[in-house]
Amino acid sequence: MTTPTFDVHKTILIADDDADDRLFLNEALRHHQYTSQVKFVEDGEELMDYLTHKNGFSDQNAPQPSLILLDLNMPRKNGFQALAEIKSHPNLKRVPVVILSTSSSRDDVDRTYAMGVNSYMVKPSSFNRLTEMIGSLKNYWLETVQLPH
Known part of the structure; x- marks a missing residue:
C-alpha cells in the first residue's frame, strides 16, 4: 500500500475572530507537520475580501484556499452570512467549507448543512483534543479526498 501524496500547495484559510483560537489552530497544524500556507482572517467581511481579492488582498497574498475553516460567531459579518455568500458565488461555491464553532446547537448544525457546508465541527475545550481534531x-480534507481545482 502506498502512502498518499501531500500537495504542498494547499492553502487553509481560517476565519475566526478569537486570537487565542487562531493561535491554537496554527499550533495544532504545526503539530501535524502542516507546512503549506495557513492564512487567517478575523471576520466574515475580511474573509470575503480575501476570497474576492478586495481591500488589499490580491492573487499574490491571498491564494485560493483548498479548505476554509469558518467560525460562526464573528463581528461585522458572521459565519452564516459568509457561508451564504461563498456558496452563492460561482467561483467560490466549490471550495470546501468546514464550520469550526463553539456552538453545538442542532439548529446551527442543520442550518449550515442546509446552506451547503461540507462539515461541522465543534471546537473542543482542550488543546489535546483540538490537536486530534x-x-x-488534515488527513481527510488535505490528504485523502480529491478537492476541486
Whole structure:
C-alpha cells in the first residue's frame, strides 16, 4: 500500500475572530507537520475580501484556499452570512467549507448543512483534543479526498 501524496500547495484559510483560537489552530497544524500556507482572517467581511481579492488582498497574498475553516460567531459579518455568500458565488461555491464553532446547537448544525457546508465541527475545550481534531481534518480534507481545482 502506498502512502498518499501531500500537495504542498494547499492553502487553509481560517476565519475566526478569537486570537487565542487562531493561535491554537496554527499550533495544532504545526503539530501535524502542516507546512503549506495557513492564512487567517478575523471576520466574515475580511474573509470575503480575501476570497474576492478586495481591500488589499490580491492573487499574490491571498491564494485560493483548498479548505476554509469558518467560525460562526464573528463581528461585522458572521459565519452564516459568509457561508451564504461563498456558496452563492460561482467561483467560490466549490471550495470546501468546514464550520469550526463553539456552538453545538442542532439548529446551527442543520442550518449550515442546509446552506451547503461540507462539515461541522465543534471546537473542543482542550488543546489535546483540538490537536486530534485538526489531525483528522488534515488527513481527510488535505490528504485523502480529491478537492476541486
